[in-house]
Amino acid sequence: MTTGTATPRRSRLERQIGLKTVLIAFAAVALAPYLFMVVTSLKTNQQFADSFWQVSFPLHFENYAVAWEQIQPYLFNTAIVAAISIALILLIASISGFVLARYRFAGRGFIYGAVLVLMMVPGLANLIPLFIIMKDLGLLNTYIVLVIPYTVGGSVLGTILIRNFVEGIPQTLFDAARLDGASGVRMYRSVMLPLSLPVLGTISLITVSEVWNDFFWPLLVISDNSLRTVSVGLQFFQGQNATDYGPLMAGYLIASLPLVLLFTFLSKYFLAGVQGGVPGAH
Amino acid sequence: MVVTLDAPSLMPPSTEPRTTGSRPRKRVVIRWWIYLALLPLAVFIGYFAYYPAVSAIFWSFFHWQPAAESTFLGFGNYITMFSDQIWWSSFRNLGLIFLFAVVSWVFPLLAAELLISLRSARWQFTMRTLLIVPMAFPGVVTALVWGFFYSPNDGVINQTLKALGLEALAQNWTGQESTALLSLLFVGFPFIAGLPFLIFYSSLQNIPTEVLEAAQLDGVGRFARFWQIDLPLMASQVRILLFLAVVGTLQYGFVAYILTAGGPDNATMVPILRMINVAFQGGDWGYSAALSTTLFLITIIISAVVVLARKRGSSTADGGAM
Incomplete structure:
Protein backbone atom coordinates (compact mmCIF):
# COMPACT_ATOMS: atom_id res chain seq x y z
CA MET A 1 0.00 0.00 0.00
CA SER A 51 -40.70 20.26 4.29
CA PHE A 52 -40.27 16.63 5.08
CA TRP A 53 -36.48 16.62 4.91
CA GLN A 54 -35.10 20.03 5.59
CA VAL A 55 -34.64 21.88 8.80
CA SER A 56 -37.43 24.39 8.81
CA PHE A 57 -37.57 27.67 10.66
CA PRO A 58 -38.65 28.81 13.17
CA LEU A 59 -37.33 26.01 15.35
CA HIS A 60 -39.94 24.91 17.83
CA PHE A 61 -38.08 24.25 21.03
CA GLU A 62 -41.34 24.21 22.95
CA ASN A 63 -41.81 20.66 21.64
CA TYR A 64 -39.16 19.70 24.16
CA ALA A 65 -41.11 21.28 26.99
CA VAL A 66 -44.20 19.35 25.98
CA ALA A 67 -42.28 16.08 25.76
CA TRP A 68 -40.34 16.69 28.97
CA GLU A 69 -43.58 17.00 30.88
CA GLN A 70 -44.51 13.44 29.91
CA ILE A 71 -41.09 11.79 29.78
CA GLN A 72 -39.68 13.21 32.99
CA PRO A 73 -41.42 10.72 35.38
CA TYR A 74 -40.09 7.80 33.35
CA LEU A 75 -36.56 9.18 33.53
CA PHE A 76 -36.93 9.68 37.25
CA ASN A 77 -38.15 6.10 37.79
CA THR A 78 -35.37 4.69 35.64
CA ALA A 79 -32.76 6.66 37.56
CA ILE A 80 -34.12 5.44 40.92
CA VAL A 81 -34.28 1.82 39.82
CA ALA A 82 -30.80 2.01 38.31
CA ALA A 83 -29.35 3.65 41.41
CA ILE A 84 -30.80 1.08 43.83
CA SER A 85 -29.76 -1.78 41.57
CA ILE A 86 -26.22 -0.47 41.23
CA ALA A 87 -25.83 -0.02 44.97
CA LEU A 88 -27.01 -3.57 45.67
CA ILE A 89 -24.99 -5.07 42.84
CA LEU A 90 -21.75 -3.37 43.82
CA LEU A 91 -22.17 -4.43 47.43
CA ILE A 92 -23.05 -8.06 46.67
CA ALA A 93 -20.68 -8.55 43.78
CA SER A 94 -17.64 -6.92 45.34
CA ILE A 95 -17.91 -8.98 48.53
CA SER A 96 -18.62 -12.22 46.69
CA GLY A 97 -15.98 -11.62 44.06
CA PHE A 98 -13.39 -10.81 46.72
CA VAL A 99 -14.17 -13.86 48.81
CA LEU A 100 -14.28 -16.19 45.82
CA ALA A 101 -10.97 -14.90 44.53
CA ARG A 102 -8.98 -14.75 47.75
CA TYR A 103 -10.21 -17.52 50.00
CA ARG A 104 -10.31 -21.23 49.71
CA PHE A 105 -13.16 -23.10 51.36
CA ALA A 106 -15.44 -26.04 50.91
CA GLY A 107 -17.99 -25.37 48.20
CA ARG A 108 -16.03 -22.57 46.52
CA GLY A 109 -16.00 -24.28 43.14
CA PHE A 110 -19.65 -25.19 43.48
CA ILE A 111 -20.77 -21.66 44.27
CA TYR A 112 -18.72 -20.15 41.50
CA GLY A 113 -20.01 -22.77 39.09
CA ALA A 114 -23.58 -21.93 40.05
CA VAL A 115 -22.85 -18.30 39.21
CA LEU A 116 -21.16 -19.12 35.90
CA VAL A 117 -24.07 -21.25 34.75
CA LEU A 118 -26.40 -18.29 35.17
CA MET A 119 -24.22 -16.31 32.76
CA MET A 120 -25.36 -18.73 30.09
CA VAL A 121 -29.07 -18.48 30.78
CA PRO A 122 -30.86 -15.36 29.61
CA GLY A 123 -33.14 -13.88 32.24
CA LEU A 124 -35.98 -13.91 29.75
CA ALA A 125 -36.26 -17.67 30.15
CA ASN A 126 -37.44 -17.00 33.71
CA LEU A 127 -39.99 -14.37 32.81
CA ILE A 128 -43.16 -16.35 33.43
CA PRO A 129 -42.29 -18.11 36.71
CA LEU A 130 -40.62 -14.99 38.11
CA PHE A 131 -43.73 -12.98 37.33
CA ILE A 132 -45.87 -15.38 39.36
CA ILE A 133 -43.39 -15.32 42.25
CA MET A 134 -43.50 -11.54 42.33
CA LYS A 135 -47.27 -11.56 42.07
CA ASP A 136 -47.52 -13.96 45.00
CA LEU A 137 -45.19 -11.73 46.99
CA GLY A 138 -47.51 -8.83 46.19
CA LEU A 139 -44.67 -6.86 44.62
CA LEU A 140 -46.21 -5.96 41.26
CA ASN A 141 -46.23 -2.21 40.60
CA THR A 142 -43.37 -1.39 42.94
CA TYR A 143 -39.78 -0.31 42.47
CA ILE A 144 -38.65 -3.51 44.19
CA VAL A 145 -40.08 -5.75 41.50
CA LEU A 146 -38.00 -3.86 38.94
CA VAL A 147 -34.85 -3.80 41.02
CA ILE A 148 -34.70 -7.52 41.77
CA PRO A 149 -34.01 -9.04 38.33
CA TYR A 150 -31.44 -6.35 37.52
CA THR A 151 -29.73 -7.02 40.83
CA VAL A 152 -29.66 -10.74 40.16
CA GLY A 153 -28.28 -10.35 36.64
CA GLY A 154 -25.83 -7.67 37.67
CA SER A 155 -24.59 -9.63 40.69
CA VAL A 156 -23.88 -12.64 38.51
CA LEU A 157 -21.93 -10.67 35.95
CA GLY A 158 -20.33 -8.46 38.61
CA THR A 159 -19.18 -11.37 40.75
CA ILE A 160 -17.47 -12.95 37.77
CA LEU A 161 -15.82 -9.73 36.60
CA ILE A 162 -14.66 -8.80 40.09
CA ARG A 163 -13.42 -12.28 40.90
CA ASN A 164 -11.34 -12.33 37.73
CA PHE A 165 -10.05 -8.86 38.43
CA VAL A 166 -9.13 -9.53 42.06
CA GLU A 167 -7.32 -12.70 41.09
CA GLY A 168 -5.13 -10.52 38.93
CA ILE A 169 -4.11 -8.24 41.80
CA PRO A 170 -0.60 -9.24 42.94
CA GLN A 171 -0.63 -11.28 46.12
CA THR A 172 2.24 -9.22 47.50
CA LEU A 173 -0.16 -6.34 48.06
CA PHE A 174 -2.36 -8.46 50.27
CA ASP A 175 0.63 -9.96 52.02
CA ALA A 176 1.96 -6.51 52.77
CA ALA A 177 -1.41 -5.49 54.14
CA ARG A 178 -1.52 -8.54 56.35
CA LEU A 179 1.94 -7.87 57.67
CA ASP A 180 0.65 -4.48 58.67
CA GLY A 181 -2.05 -6.26 60.60
CA ALA A 182 -4.96 -5.78 58.23
CA SER A 183 -7.95 -8.04 58.66
CA GLY A 184 -9.97 -9.53 55.80
CA VAL A 185 -12.50 -6.73 56.02
CA ARG A 186 -9.73 -4.17 56.03
CA MET A 187 -8.10 -5.73 52.97
CA TYR A 188 -11.43 -5.68 51.19
CA ARG A 189 -11.96 -2.05 52.00
CA SER A 190 -8.49 -0.61 51.71
CA VAL A 191 -6.73 -2.77 49.16
CA MET A 192 -9.25 -4.39 46.92
CA LEU A 193 -11.98 -1.75 46.58
CA PRO A 194 -9.75 1.16 45.58
CA LEU A 195 -7.99 -1.00 43.00
CA SER A 196 -11.25 -2.29 41.54
CA LEU A 197 -12.79 1.10 40.85
CA PRO A 198 -12.57 0.71 37.05
CA VAL A 199 -14.37 -2.64 37.18
CA LEU A 200 -16.99 -1.23 39.53
CA GLY A 201 -17.49 1.62 37.07
CA THR A 202 -17.91 -0.79 34.19
CA ILE A 203 -20.46 -2.83 36.13
CA SER A 204 -22.40 0.32 37.00
CA LEU A 205 -22.55 1.36 33.36
CA ILE A 206 -23.69 -2.06 32.24
CA THR A 207 -26.46 -1.87 34.83
CA VAL A 208 -27.59 1.59 33.76
CA SER A 209 -27.82 0.52 30.16
CA GLU A 210 -29.60 -2.69 31.15
CA VAL A 211 -32.22 -0.83 33.17
CA TRP A 212 -32.63 1.72 30.39
CA ASN A 213 -33.07 -0.90 27.69
CA ASP A 214 -34.98 -3.70 29.36
CA PHE A 215 -38.43 -3.97 27.91
CA PHE A 216 -40.46 -7.09 28.67
CA TRP A 217 -40.01 -7.25 32.43
CA PRO A 218 -41.23 -3.70 33.14
CA LEU A 219 -43.91 -4.18 30.51
CA LEU A 220 -45.36 -7.11 32.43
CA VAL A 221 -44.87 -6.15 36.06
CA ILE A 222 -45.77 -2.44 35.90
CA SER A 223 -49.21 -1.32 34.87
CA ASP A 224 -49.21 1.93 36.83
CA ASN A 225 -48.04 4.60 34.39
CA SER A 226 -46.41 6.64 37.13
CA LEU A 227 -43.99 3.78 37.84
CA ARG A 228 -42.97 2.97 34.26
CA THR A 229 -39.34 3.08 33.27
CA VAL A 230 -38.08 4.66 30.09
CA SER A 231 -38.38 1.89 27.53
CA VAL A 232 -41.96 0.91 28.28
CA GLY A 233 -42.87 4.50 29.09
CA LEU A 234 -41.70 5.54 25.65
CA GLN A 235 -43.92 3.01 24.00
CA PHE A 236 -46.88 4.36 25.94
CA PHE A 237 -45.78 7.89 25.11
CA GLN A 238 -45.70 6.92 21.44
CA GLY A 239 -49.29 5.77 21.69
CA GLN A 240 -50.30 9.10 23.24
CA ASN A 241 -48.52 11.32 20.71
CA ALA A 242 -48.59 9.19 17.58
CA THR A 243 -49.64 12.08 15.37
CA ASP A 244 -47.76 14.86 17.10
CA TYR A 245 -44.45 14.31 15.39
CA GLY A 246 -42.50 17.18 16.91
CA PRO A 247 -43.06 16.39 20.59
CA LEU A 248 -42.88 12.67 19.81
CA MET A 249 -39.35 12.90 18.41
CA ALA A 250 -38.36 15.37 21.12
CA GLY A 251 -39.45 12.77 23.68
CA TYR A 252 -37.36 10.07 22.03
CA LEU A 253 -34.39 12.38 22.11
CA ILE A 254 -34.85 13.35 25.76
CA ALA A 255 -35.12 9.67 26.68
CA SER A 256 -31.89 8.91 24.81
CA LEU A 257 -29.88 11.82 26.08
CA PRO A 258 -28.70 10.44 29.45
CA LEU A 259 -27.39 7.24 27.86
CA VAL A 260 -25.79 9.16 25.00
CA LEU A 261 -24.04 11.47 27.46
CA LEU A 262 -22.77 8.56 29.55
CA PHE A 263 -21.57 6.91 26.39
CA THR A 264 -19.81 10.05 25.22
CA PHE A 265 -17.97 10.79 28.41
CA LEU A 266 -17.30 7.27 29.60
CA SER A 267 -17.01 5.45 26.31
CA LYS A 268 -13.89 3.61 27.45
CA TYR A 269 -15.70 1.92 30.34
CA PHE A 270 -18.81 1.54 28.29
CA LEU A 271 -17.03 -0.38 25.56
CA ALA A 272 -15.13 -2.40 28.12
CA GLY A 273 -18.51 -3.28 29.57
CA VAL A 274 -19.98 -4.24 26.23
CA GLN A 275 -17.08 -6.51 25.48
CA GLY A 276 -16.60 -7.85 28.99
CA GLY A 277 -20.23 -8.37 29.87
CA VAL A 278 -20.52 -10.71 27.04
CA PRO A 279 -22.60 -13.86 27.27
CA GLY A 280 -26.02 -12.25 27.23
CA ALA A 281 -26.93 -13.09 30.76
CA HIS A 282 -29.52 -10.45 31.35
CA MET B 1 -15.25 -20.01 30.85
CA VAL B 2 -11.63 -20.37 31.79
CA VAL B 3 -11.43 -21.26 35.40
CA THR B 4 -8.06 -19.87 36.17
CA LEU B 5 -6.56 -21.75 39.05
CA ASP B 6 -3.49 -19.76 38.27
CA ALA B 7 -1.51 -19.90 41.46
CA PRO B 8 -2.54 -22.25 44.21
CA SER B 9 0.35 -20.92 46.20
CA LEU B 10 -1.48 -17.65 46.51
CA MET B 11 -4.35 -19.19 48.34
CA PRO B 12 -3.15 -20.89 51.50
CA PRO B 13 -1.56 -17.86 53.16
CA SER B 14 -4.54 -15.67 52.50
CA THR B 15 -7.06 -18.19 53.72
CA GLU B 16 -5.54 -18.47 57.12
CA PRO B 17 -5.61 -15.35 59.18
CA ARG B 18 -2.43 -15.31 61.17
CA THR B 19 -3.91 -15.99 64.46
CA THR B 20 -1.73 -17.84 66.84
CA GLY B 21 -2.72 -21.14 68.29
CA SER B 22 -4.79 -22.95 65.69
CA ARG B 23 -1.78 -24.03 63.61
CA PRO B 24 -2.00 -27.81 63.69
CA ARG B 25 -5.62 -28.35 62.69
CA LYS B 26 -5.99 -25.93 59.80
CA ARG B 27 -8.64 -27.87 57.93
CA VAL B 28 -11.07 -28.26 60.76
CA VAL B 29 -11.61 -24.55 61.12
CA ILE B 30 -14.82 -23.63 59.31
CA ARG B 31 -14.75 -19.94 58.63
CA TRP B 32 -18.45 -19.28 58.90
CA TRP B 33 -18.06 -15.64 57.98
CA ILE B 34 -17.02 -16.64 54.47
CA TYR B 35 -20.39 -18.24 53.99
CA LEU B 36 -22.07 -15.30 55.62
CA ALA B 37 -20.36 -13.02 53.11
CA LEU B 38 -21.65 -15.11 50.22
CA LEU B 39 -25.14 -15.39 51.65
CA PRO B 40 -26.67 -12.36 49.87
CA LEU B 41 -25.47 -13.63 46.51
CA ALA B 42 -26.72 -17.13 47.26
CA VAL B 43 -30.14 -15.87 48.36
CA PHE B 44 -30.56 -13.69 45.30
CA ILE B 45 -29.55 -16.22 42.69
CA GLY B 46 -31.18 -19.07 44.57
CA TYR B 47 -34.57 -17.49 45.08
CA PHE B 48 -34.80 -15.33 41.97
CA ALA B 49 -32.91 -17.35 39.36
CA TYR B 50 -32.74 -21.04 40.24
CA TYR B 51 -36.06 -21.36 42.04
CA PRO B 52 -38.11 -19.82 39.18
CA ALA B 53 -36.36 -22.04 36.66
CA VAL B 54 -37.17 -25.14 38.69
CA SER B 55 -40.71 -24.01 39.39
CA ALA B 56 -41.29 -23.46 35.67
CA ILE B 57 -40.27 -27.04 35.02
CA PHE B 58 -42.57 -28.22 37.80
CA TRP B 59 -45.62 -26.23 36.72
CA SER B 60 -45.15 -27.10 33.07
CA PHE B 61 -46.74 -30.46 33.94
CA PHE B 62 -49.88 -28.80 35.26
CA HIS B 63 -52.86 -26.91 34.04
CA TRP B 64 -51.39 -24.11 36.12
CA GLN B 65 -53.79 -21.61 37.58
CA PRO B 66 -51.79 -19.31 39.85
CA ALA B 67 -54.91 -18.08 41.63
CA ALA B 68 -56.77 -21.37 41.89
CA GLU B 69 -56.40 -25.14 42.09
CA SER B 70 -54.03 -26.51 39.43
CA THR B 71 -54.59 -29.91 37.88
CA PHE B 72 -51.84 -32.32 36.91
CA LEU B 73 -51.55 -32.89 33.18
CA GLY B 74 -48.43 -34.96 32.80
CA PHE B 75 -46.90 -34.21 29.44
CA GLY B 76 -50.13 -32.64 28.20
CA ASN B 77 -48.65 -29.19 27.74
CA TYR B 78 -45.70 -30.60 25.83
CA ILE B 79 -48.01 -32.57 23.58
CA THR B 80 -49.95 -29.39 22.89
CA MET B 81 -46.65 -27.72 22.08
CA PHE B 82 -45.77 -30.27 19.43
CA SER B 83 -48.89 -29.48 17.48
CA ASP B 84 -48.69 -25.72 18.03
CA GLN B 85 -48.17 -24.33 14.54
CA ILE B 86 -47.57 -20.80 15.77
CA TRP B 87 -44.85 -21.96 18.14
CA TRP B 88 -42.94 -23.83 15.46
CA SER B 89 -43.31 -21.12 12.85
CA SER B 90 -41.90 -18.75 15.44
CA PHE B 91 -38.76 -20.91 15.44
CA ARG B 92 -38.62 -20.71 11.66
CA ASN B 93 -38.62 -16.96 12.07
CA LEU B 94 -35.84 -17.24 14.64
CA GLY B 95 -33.82 -19.27 12.15
CA LEU B 96 -34.22 -16.54 9.56
CA ILE B 97 -33.35 -13.88 12.12
CA PHE B 98 -30.19 -15.77 13.07
CA LEU B 99 -29.12 -16.31 9.46
CA PHE B 100 -29.73 -12.68 8.67
CA ALA B 101 -27.77 -11.58 11.73
CA VAL B 102 -24.76 -13.65 10.76
CA VAL B 103 -24.85 -12.62 7.10
CA SER B 104 -25.17 -8.98 8.13
CA TRP B 105 -21.75 -9.21 9.80
CA VAL B 106 -20.45 -8.43 6.31
CA PHE B 107 -21.08 -4.77 7.08
CA PRO B 108 -19.20 -4.52 10.38
CA LEU B 109 -16.43 -6.66 8.92
CA LEU B 110 -16.10 -4.45 5.87
CA ALA B 111 -16.25 -1.32 8.01
CA ALA B 112 -13.55 -2.66 10.34
CA GLU B 113 -11.28 -3.56 7.41
CA LEU B 114 -11.74 -0.15 5.83
CA LEU B 115 -11.22 1.59 9.11
CA ILE B 116 -8.01 -0.25 9.93
CA SER B 117 -6.69 0.65 6.48
CA LEU B 118 -7.02 4.36 7.15
CA ARG B 119 -3.59 5.80 7.70
CA SER B 120 -4.67 8.94 9.50
CA ALA B 121 -5.13 8.19 13.17
CA ARG B 122 -7.46 11.13 13.57
CA TRP B 123 -9.70 9.91 10.76
CA GLN B 124 -9.71 6.45 12.25
CA PHE B 125 -10.82 7.75 15.62
CA THR B 126 -13.47 10.06 14.19
CA MET B 127 -14.98 7.46 11.89
CA ARG B 128 -14.93 4.78 14.57
CA THR B 129 -16.75 7.10 16.95
CA LEU B 130 -19.38 8.05 14.36
CA LEU B 131 -19.94 4.42 13.46
CA ILE B 132 -20.57 3.30 17.03
CA VAL B 133 -22.69 6.25 18.16
CA PRO B 134 -25.98 4.41 17.47
CA MET B 135 -25.01 2.00 20.26
CA ALA B 136 -25.58 4.79 22.72
CA PHE B 137 -29.26 5.11 21.87
CA PRO B 138 -31.75 2.97 23.78
CA GLY B 139 -32.94 0.01 21.74
CA VAL B 140 -36.54 1.09 22.13
CA VAL B 141 -35.81 4.49 20.61
CA THR B 142 -34.14 2.87 17.62
CA ALA B 143 -37.10 0.53 17.18
CA LEU B 144 -39.62 3.36 17.48
CA VAL B 145 -37.79 5.61 15.03
CA TRP B 146 -37.53 2.77 12.53
CA GLY B 147 -41.19 2.11 13.08
CA PHE B 148 -41.75 5.68 12.05
CA PHE B 149 -39.63 5.11 8.93
CA TYR B 150 -41.84 2.19 7.98
CA SER B 151 -45.18 3.81 8.68
CA PRO B 152 -47.43 3.64 5.62
CA ASN B 153 -48.49 7.29 5.26
CA ASP B 154 -45.97 9.71 6.69
CA GLY B 155 -43.18 7.15 6.89
CA VAL B 156 -39.78 8.19 5.65
CA ILE B 157 -39.40 5.27 3.27
CA ASN B 158 -42.70 5.77 1.50
CA GLN B 159 -42.18 9.53 1.37
CA THR B 160 -38.78 8.98 -0.22
CA LEU B 161 -40.24 6.66 -2.81
CA LYS B 162 -42.90 9.26 -3.54
CA ALA B 163 -40.30 11.99 -3.94
CA LEU B 164 -38.41 9.78 -6.39
CA GLY B 165 -41.57 9.15 -8.38
CA LEU B 166 -41.64 5.50 -7.34
CA GLU B 167 -44.95 5.70 -5.56
CA ALA B 168 -45.89 2.29 -6.93
CA LEU B 169 -43.24 0.73 -4.70
CA ALA B 170 -44.64 2.20 -1.50
CA GLN B 171 -45.80 -0.49 0.89
CA ASN B 172 -47.38 -1.00 4.23
CA TRP B 173 -44.00 -2.37 5.27
CA THR B 174 -44.74 -3.79 8.69
CA GLY B 175 -48.42 -4.39 8.03
CA GLN B 176 -48.29 -7.06 5.34
CA GLU B 177 -47.03 -10.60 5.64
CA SER B 178 -44.63 -10.45 2.69
CA THR B 179 -42.50 -7.61 4.05
CA ALA B 180 -43.07 -7.59 7.82
CA LEU B 181 -40.24 -9.88 8.87
CA LEU B 182 -37.81 -8.31 6.44
CA SER B 183 -38.71 -4.89 7.79
CA LEU B 184 -37.92 -6.04 11.33
CA LEU B 185 -34.60 -7.43 10.20
CA PHE B 186 -33.56 -4.17 8.60
CA VAL B 187 -33.99 -2.21 11.81
CA GLY B 188 -30.55 -0.85 12.60
CA PHE B 189 -29.18 -1.06 9.08
CA PRO B 190 -26.22 -1.12 8.35
CA PHE B 191 -25.73 -3.01 11.59
CA ILE B 192 -22.26 -1.64 12.23
CA ALA B 193 -22.81 -0.26 15.72
CA GLY B 194 -22.54 -3.36 17.85
CA LEU B 195 -20.38 -6.00 19.40
CA PRO B 196 -19.31 -7.70 16.13
CA PHE B 197 -17.80 -4.48 14.85
CA LEU B 198 -15.97 -3.82 18.12
CA ILE B 199 -14.59 -7.34 18.14
CA PHE B 200 -13.56 -7.32 14.48
CA TYR B 201 -11.92 -3.95 14.84
CA SER B 202 -10.02 -4.75 18.00
CA SER B 203 -8.77 -8.07 16.67
CA LEU B 204 -7.59 -6.35 13.50
CA GLN B 205 -5.81 -3.79 15.65
CA ASN B 206 -4.14 -6.56 17.57
CA ILE B 207 -2.52 -8.19 14.57
CA PRO B 208 1.22 -7.68 15.15
CA THR B 209 2.81 -5.26 12.69
CA GLU B 210 5.60 -7.77 12.05
CA VAL B 211 3.09 -10.16 10.55
CA LEU B 212 1.73 -7.48 8.28
CA GLU B 213 5.21 -6.32 7.29
CA ALA B 214 6.30 -9.86 6.51
CA ALA B 215 3.17 -10.32 4.41
CA GLN B 216 3.92 -7.13 2.58
CA LEU B 217 7.46 -8.25 1.81
CA ASP B 218 6.00 -11.43 0.37
CA GLY B 219 3.80 -9.31 -1.86
CA VAL B 220 0.51 -10.21 -0.22
CA GLY B 221 -2.16 -7.84 -1.47
CA ARG B 222 -4.97 -6.33 0.52
CA PHE B 223 -7.53 -8.99 -0.42
CA ALA B 224 -5.11 -11.87 0.07
CA ARG B 225 -4.27 -10.41 3.45
CA PHE B 226 -7.93 -10.47 4.42
CA TRP B 227 -8.31 -14.15 3.54
CA GLN B 228 -4.94 -15.39 4.72
CA ILE B 229 -4.20 -13.29 7.78
CA ASP B 230 -7.19 -11.38 9.08
CA LEU B 231 -9.85 -14.08 8.88
CA PRO B 232 -7.80 -16.93 10.39
CA LEU B 233 -6.71 -14.69 13.25
CA MET B 234 -10.31 -13.76 13.95
CA ALA B 235 -11.55 -17.35 13.97
CA SER B 236 -11.77 -17.78 17.73
CA GLN B 237 -13.56 -14.45 18.11
CA VAL B 238 -16.01 -15.40 15.41
CA ARG B 239 -16.87 -18.54 17.35
CA ILE B 240 -17.73 -16.43 20.40
CA LEU B 241 -19.80 -14.15 18.22
CA LEU B 242 -21.69 -17.10 16.77
CA PHE B 243 -22.56 -18.31 20.23
CA LEU B 244 -23.70 -14.85 21.26
CA ALA B 245 -25.75 -14.56 18.10
CA VAL B 246 -27.55 -17.78 18.99
CA VAL B 247 -28.30 -16.63 22.53
CA GLY B 248 -29.23 -13.16 21.30
CA THR B 249 -31.56 -14.58 18.68
CA LEU B 250 -33.37 -16.72 21.24
CA GLN B 251 -34.06 -13.54 23.18
CA TYR B 252 -35.19 -11.59 20.14
CA GLY B 253 -38.51 -9.98 20.85
CA PHE B 254 -38.96 -6.38 21.80
CA VAL B 255 -38.44 -4.97 18.31
CA ALA B 256 -41.11 -7.36 17.03
CA TYR B 257 -43.38 -6.41 19.93
CA ILE B 258 -43.08 -2.71 19.21
CA LEU B 259 -43.27 -2.79 15.42
CA THR B 260 -45.64 -5.65 14.66
CA ALA B 261 -46.63 -7.34 17.93
CA GLY B 262 -45.94 -10.63 16.16
CA GLY B 263 -48.36 -9.94 13.37
CA PRO B 264 -49.70 -9.69 10.78
CA ASP B 265 -51.22 -13.13 11.12
CA ASN B 266 -48.24 -14.30 13.22
CA ALA B 267 -45.81 -13.62 10.34
CA THR B 268 -43.29 -12.11 12.75
CA MET B 269 -44.06 -14.24 15.80
CA VAL B 270 -41.03 -15.19 17.89
CA PRO B 271 -40.90 -17.65 20.82
CA ILE B 272 -40.67 -15.04 23.57
CA LEU B 273 -43.75 -13.25 22.28
CA ARG B 274 -45.64 -16.51 21.92
CA MET B 275 -44.75 -17.42 25.49
CA ILE B 276 -45.94 -14.06 26.78
CA ASN B 277 -49.13 -14.12 24.72
CA VAL B 278 -50.05 -17.61 25.88
CA ALA B 279 -49.73 -16.56 29.51
CA PHE B 280 -50.98 -13.00 29.55
CA GLN B 281 -53.62 -13.12 26.85
CA GLY B 282 -54.56 -16.79 26.81
CA GLY B 283 -54.24 -17.24 30.57
CA ASP B 284 -52.71 -20.65 30.01
CA TRP B 285 -49.86 -20.41 32.50
CA GLY B 286 -48.96 -24.10 32.53
CA TYR B 287 -48.55 -24.16 28.78
CA SER B 288 -46.52 -20.97 28.94
CA ALA B 289 -44.31 -22.60 31.57
CA ALA B 290 -43.78 -25.52 29.19
CA LEU B 291 -42.75 -23.12 26.42
CA SER B 292 -40.50 -21.29 28.84
CA THR B 293 -38.90 -24.55 29.96
CA THR B 294 -38.33 -25.57 26.36
CA LEU B 295 -36.60 -22.28 25.58
CA PHE B 296 -34.56 -22.62 28.74
CA LEU B 297 -33.43 -26.14 27.83
CA ILE B 298 -32.54 -25.11 24.29
CA THR B 299 -30.36 -22.30 25.65
CA ILE B 300 -28.68 -24.56 28.19
CA ILE B 301 -27.96 -27.23 25.60
CA ILE B 302 -26.51 -24.78 23.11
CA SER B 303 -24.38 -23.19 25.81
CA ALA B 304 -23.13 -26.54 27.04
CA VAL B 305 -22.20 -27.60 23.53
CA VAL B 306 -20.31 -24.37 22.99
CA VAL B 307 -18.49 -24.58 26.32
CA LEU B 308 -17.46 -28.17 25.66
CA ALA B 309 -16.36 -27.34 22.14
CA ARG B 310 -14.27 -24.48 23.49
CA LYS B 311 -12.68 -26.64 26.13
CA ARG B 312 -11.86 -29.35 23.66
CA GLY B 313 -10.71 -26.85 21.07
CA SER B 314 -7.56 -24.83 21.19
CA SER B 315 -6.51 -23.97 24.69
CA THR B 316 -4.78 -20.98 23.19
CA ALA B 317 -8.06 -19.19 22.65
CA ASP B 318 -7.96 -16.56 25.31
CA GLY B 319 -11.16 -16.42 27.23
CA GLY B 320 -10.92 -12.66 27.37
CA ALA B 321 -14.44 -12.05 26.28
CA MET B 322 -16.11 -14.80 28.19
Missing part, protein backbone atom coordinates in the same frame (compact mmCIF):
# COMPACT_ATOMS: atom_id res chain seq x y z
CA THR A 2 2.79 2.39 0.85
CA THR A 3 4.70 1.69 -2.34
CA GLY A 4 3.90 4.75 -4.41
CA THR A 5 3.11 4.58 -8.11
CA ALA A 6 2.84 7.57 -10.39
CA THR A 7 2.64 10.83 -8.51
CA PRO A 8 -0.93 11.93 -9.33
CA ARG A 9 -2.37 8.57 -8.35
CA ARG A 10 -0.15 8.44 -5.35
CA SER A 11 -1.59 11.54 -3.80
CA ARG A 12 -5.07 10.11 -4.25
CA LEU A 13 -3.95 6.90 -2.61
CA GLU A 14 -2.33 8.88 0.13
CA ARG A 15 -5.57 10.62 0.92
CA GLN A 16 -7.58 7.40 0.66
CA ILE A 17 -10.57 9.16 -0.79
CA GLY A 18 -12.36 5.97 -1.76
CA LEU A 19 -12.05 4.47 1.71
CA LYS A 20 -13.24 7.60 3.39
CA THR A 21 -16.20 7.95 1.06
CA VAL A 22 -17.43 4.46 1.82
CA LEU A 23 -16.96 4.94 5.57
CA ILE A 24 -18.72 8.29 5.52
CA ALA A 25 -21.58 6.71 3.58
CA PHE A 26 -21.86 3.98 6.23
CA ALA A 27 -21.88 6.52 9.01
CA ALA A 28 -24.45 8.66 7.20
CA VAL A 29 -26.85 5.76 6.73
CA ALA A 30 -26.35 4.58 10.29
CA LEU A 31 -26.95 8.01 11.77
CA ALA A 32 -29.75 9.07 9.43
CA PRO A 33 -32.61 7.89 11.68
CA TYR A 34 -31.21 9.83 14.61
CA LEU A 35 -30.58 12.95 12.55
CA PHE A 36 -34.11 12.73 11.22
CA MET A 37 -35.28 12.48 14.80
CA VAL A 38 -33.42 15.65 15.77
CA VAL A 39 -34.64 17.61 12.76
CA THR A 40 -38.25 16.54 13.17
CA SER A 41 -38.23 17.22 16.90
CA LEU A 42 -38.05 20.94 16.13
CA LYS A 43 -41.01 21.11 13.76
CA THR A 44 -44.72 21.55 13.97
CA ASN A 45 -46.89 19.11 12.07
CA GLN A 46 -47.44 21.78 9.42
CA GLN A 47 -43.70 22.22 8.92
CA PHE A 48 -43.32 18.47 8.84
CA ALA A 49 -45.85 18.20 6.04
CA ASP A 50 -44.37 21.11 4.10
